Amino acid sequence: GAVVSQHPSWVICKSGTSVKIECRSLDFQATTMFWYRQFPKQSLMLMATSNEGSKATYEQGVEKDKFLINHASLTLSTLTVTSAHPEDSSFYICSAGGTANQPQHFGDGTRLSIL
Amino acid sequence: GENVEQHPSTLSVQEGDSAVIKCTYSDSASNYFPWYKQELGKRPQLIIDIRSNVGEKKDQRIAVTLNKTAKHFSLHITETQPEDSAVYFCAASINGNQFYFGTGTSLTVIP
Numbered sequence: 637g638a639v640v641s642q643h644p645s646w647v648i649c650k651s652g653t654s655v656k657i658e659c660r661s662l663d664f665q666a667t668t669m670f671w672y673r674q675f676p677k678q679s680l681m682l683m684a685t686s687n688e689g690s691k692a693t694y695e696q697g698v699e700k701d702k703f704l705i706n707h708a709s710l711t712l713s714t715l716t717v718t719s720a721h722p723e724d725s726s727f728y729i730c731s732a733g734g735t736a737n738q739p740q741h742f743g744d745g746t747r748l749s750i751l
Numbered sequence: 752g753e754n755v756e757q758h759p760s761t762l763s764v765q766e767g768d769s770a771v772i773k774c775t776y777s778d779s780a781s782n783y784f785p786w787y788k789q790e791l792g793k794r795p796q797l798i799i800d801i802r803s804n805v806g807e808k809k810d811q812r813i814a815v816t817l818n819k820t821a822k823h824f825s826l827h828i829t830e831t832q833p834e835d836s837a838v839y840f841c842a843a844s845i846n847g848n849q850f851y852f853g854t855g856t857s858l859t860v861i862p
Binding site for chain 1: 752757785787793794795796797800838840847848849850851852853854855857
């Protein structure tokens, strides 16, 4: 079945560091990928829609300059948390689906801890 | 944008009993409604989904119903087992463009 790979699974870094998270669709092409943020015991909050070959669409309240998204190919989207601070610590998950109205397949998520 | 509400936030049932989780959505254009199960520290896993042209769908012990007029949909789990314990999320989407999730229901099945 379809698999979405997310890397890294866990990262700890100092405040002020920029962190890049990769999301890959392994056996299908994804023109659209989604990035979510999840706080402990809370729901998945959609941050942005990553569109291959064009700019990402950000949800209201999400800083585009803070969370840079690049979708350079049909199998790879990256989320870069720039100048990360402790409040950015969270669980970030990406998802992708091959075509419209299809189930989303989630990556394993990235646990980001900013010291 | 779409607003999805989910109830209850926590649910405890005895093994063998049924569990029902309800969600409402605000955007009448939403036409795809998946349900996900998430175990602690793991990715959400799709368990069942329903499209707006269908009122009910069943897969073994799991069923989902959709009322488009009232804009609500529900997950039904029958003959619950301890391994059903997890957090369940509903979601709503328009043609797969952006998925908006409910707040989650933590289900505990008591042996």
